[in-house]
Structure formats: C-alpha cells, structure tokens
Amino acid sequence: xxxFKRLKEGITTATKSKKDVPEGIWYQCKRCxxxxxxxxxxxxxxxxxxxxxxxLIGSEEYFDxxxxxxxxxxxxxxxxxxxxxxxTDLKPYKRRLEESRAKTGLNDAMAVAEGLVNGKPLVVACxxxxxxxxxxxxxxxxxxxxxxxxxxxxxxxxxxxxxxxGARMMESxxxxxxxxxxxxxxxxxxxxxxxxxxxxTDPTTGGVTASFAMLGDINFAEPEALIGFAGPRVIxxxxxxxxxxxxxxxEFLLDKGFLDLIVNRKDLKETLSDLLTLFQNR
Numbered sequence: 001x002x003x004f005k006r007l008k009e010g011i012t013t014a015t016k017s018k019k020d021v022p023e024g025i026w027y028q029c030k031r032c033x034x035x036x037x038x039x040x041x042x043x044x045x046x047x048x049x050x051x052x053x054x055x056l057i058g059s060e061e062y063f064d065x066x067x068x069x070x071x072x073x074x075x076x077x078x079x080x081x082x083x084x085x086x087x088t089d090l091k092p093y094k095r096r097l098e099e100s101r102a103k104t105g106l107n108d109a110m111a112v113a114e115g116l117v118n119g120k121p122l123v124v125a126c127x128x129x130x131x132x133x134x135x136x137x138x139x140x141x142x143x144x145x146x147x148x149x150x151x152x153x154x155x156x157x158x159x160x161x162x163x164x165x166g167a168r169m170m171e172s173x174x175x176x177x178x179x180x181x182x183x184x185x186x187x188x189x190x191x192x193x194x195x196x197x198x199x200x201t202d203p204t205t206g207g208v209t210a211s212f213a214m215l216g217d218i219n220f221a222e223p224e225a226l227i228g229f230a231g232p233r234v235i236x237x238x239x240x241x242x243x244x245x246x247x248x249x250x251e252f253l254l255d256k257g258f259l260d261l262i263v264n265r266k267d268l269k270e271t272l273s274d275l276l277t278l279f280q281n282r
Contacts, residue, residue, distance in 0.1 A: 029053050045265045054202065054222050054265055059111035059126035062161055066124060066269055067115035075112040075123075076146050081139045085172060093170040096132065104130045108139040109164070112147045114156065118273040120280070121156040123147050127163045127208075135168035136208050141178030144212060148185045157195040157276055162213040166206015179211035186215050195279040197272070199263075200227050200250065218275060220261045221250035227258075 027041045028034070029048040036049045045065060046057045063072045080101070083094040101107060109131040114123045125147045127134045144160065151158045167175040189196050198216025200209075202225035209229050213219075221227060228235075228248040236243055246252045253259045263271045 027055070030055075045268075047265055052223075052264070054224065056129060056163075056202070058128045058130055059106075059113075059161075062126045063111075063113050063115070063124065065265065066117060066122070066159075066272060067113070068117065068119065072113045072115035075114060075150060076143050077107060077111070079139050079142060080107045081137050081171075083170075084174070085170070087170045087172070089170070096170070100131050104128070106131045108137070108143070109134045109168075110140040110143045112143050112150075114150065114154075117269060117276060120273060120276045121154065122159055122272070122276065123151050123154070123156050124159045124161065126161040129163045129165075129203075132168060133165035134163045134208075135165055135175075136178050136206075137168035137171045137175050138178065140168075141181050144178075144182045145185050148189060151194050152188060152192060155192075155194060157197065157279060158189060159197045159199060159272065160212060160216070161199045161201060162204040162208050163201045164204060164206065164208040166208060176207060179207050182212040183215060186212060190217075195276070197275060199268075200225055200259075202226050205229065205231065214258070217279075218260050219258070220263050220271075221253070221259055222265060223250060223262055225250040227253055 025037055027036055027038050029036075029051060031053040032048060032051040034048065034050040040049050041047075041055065046055050046061060047053065048055065081097050083092070083097065085093070087093040106128055109128050110125060111128060112123070112125045114121070116122070125144055127140070148158060150156070167178075169175070186196055195218075196216050198213055198219045200213055200219070200221040202222065204213050204221075204225065204227045206229060209227060226248055227250055232243055232247055244252070250259060250262050254262055
C-alpha cells in the first residue's frame with residue numbers, strides 16, 4: 001500500500017526506517033515504539049506526540065526552535081578538521097572526516113549562529129552528534145573560542161548546547177587541550193559580566209562534561225538526558241557496586257544539585273527569553 005493511502009486511512013505500522021528524525025514520512029519513537037508522521041514530530045518540537053520523548057536533533061533544528069524567524073545567521077562555517085597526526089584506527093582519520101562531511105553535510109561537530117530570541121540577542125554554539133558522535137576536536141574548541149570572541153565584541157549572551165560522546169580520540173592530546181582552552185576562554189565572559197548558559201542534551205559525556213558543559217552561569221538540561229563523564233558500565237566495573245536507579249539522568253543530577261533546571265523542548269525558547277531578561281535587568 002502506498003504511503004499516502006496509509007496516511008489517509010490512519011495506518012501507522014512501522015517502516016524499516018528507525019532514525020530519530022528520519023527523512024521519510026514515518027517516525028518510530030525509541031521509547032514507546034509508537035509510530036507517527038515526521039510532520040507531526042516537527043510540529044511538536046521534535047518530541048514524540050505519544051510520550052513526549054525528546055528525539056535526537058541537530059544544530060539546524062535547534063537554531064530553528066530558538067531564534068526568531070529569519071534572525072539566525074551562521075558564523076565560522078568555513079572551519080574544518082585536519083588529520084595532522086595521520087591517525088588510523090579502523091580507517092584513516094582523514095577518510096573518516098571526508099565520509100562524515102559527505103554523509104551529514106556538516107563541516108564538523110559544532111555549528112555557531114547568532115540571532116534574536118524574542119527580540120533579545122544571543123550567540124548559540126550547538127554540537128551535532130551526527131558528526132563522529134559529536135566528538136570534541138580542535139575545530140569544536142576553536143568555534144567555541146570564536147563564538148566567545150563574538151560575544152565579547154557584541155556583548156550578547158552565550159548559549160552552548162552540548163551533545164557529545166566526549167573527546168575525539170583521533171586528535172589525541174590536541175583534543176584534550178580543548179578542555180583547558182574553552183574553560184579559560186569562558187572566564188573572559190565572566191570577567192566582562194556576559195551571561196553563559198549551558199544546555200546539556202542526550203548524551204553529554206566525557207571531556208565535554210568535564211569542561212565547558214558544566215561551567216555555565218545557568219546549567220540546565222533536557223528531560224531524561226544522559227549526562228556524565230564515564231559511562232555507567234565503566235563506573236560499575238570500577239567501583240564494584242550497583243548504581244542508583246536513573247543514575248546520570250538529568251533528573252538525578254537536578255536532585256543532587258548539579259543542574260539548575262530541566263527544560264522541556266517545548267518551553268526552551270520562552271525559558272531562554274526569561275533568563276536573558278533576568279540577566280539583562282541585573
């Protein structure tokens with residue numbers, strides 16, 4: 001049966017595609033396994049219409065959700081990673097980069113844009129998990145640095161959206177250096193009294209959590225996001241103990257004081273607008 005007849009007759013059985021935000025007409029939720037149309041998903045802020053599960057989305061979708069219409073302008077899109085170590089694991093890093101660019105249409109795992117949120121200026125740096133697991137390499141660190149420079153120049157607040165598996169092992173120490181580089185750079189915002197908001201999404205792990213993701217003036221997260229340094233299995237095997245239920249979820253971290261608030265994606269723009277107004281008034 002063709003897809004338009006299925007849609008017209010209300011048939012919602014799953015198709016072969018099970019991507020988080022598929023290019024086709026159907027979306028199957030990872031949590032409740034219910035099927036809906038991608039049109040319904042987009043109109044519902046990329047949340048499952050049945051159970052409110054926050055599907056995996058990229059930088060372009062976040063920019064569309066956050067910025068006022070036609071106000072978002074991309075920055076620093078010309079930066080690309082280079083295989084200066086000539087690193088090879090299962091395949092050469094150079095080829096991995098080329099394949100990721102071709103597959104995703106992205107130059108790296110970080111995109112930066114500036115625009116207005118209910119009329120208030122904001123610079124946003126957003127990680128994209130589709131590009132080598134959102135791993136933090138030299139370009140990611142440099143784009144954060146340049147975004148901070150833009151904030152210092154325009155006095156606009158800074159929002160960083162984290163979604164990462166951690167440091168990019170193919171760049172070795174050069175990747176780990178980004179932890180210190182970005183952390184040091186963020187102190188310039190504090191010295192100039194420019195707000196830094198850190199939004200953690202699923203997953204935010206490794207060196208990203210251990211550096212810029214946890215340094216916000218306001219640290220907040222999406223519901224049920226996995227946030228931590230090492231994964232639960234590694235921690236369990238290291239300490240030889242069972243972990244608490246919901247360990248490393250955003251709800252668990254909020255309860256333990258590591259987060260300031262949890263924000264449903266439907267409320268993201270208005271929450272950002274309220275926070276910007278709060279800092280503006282101060």
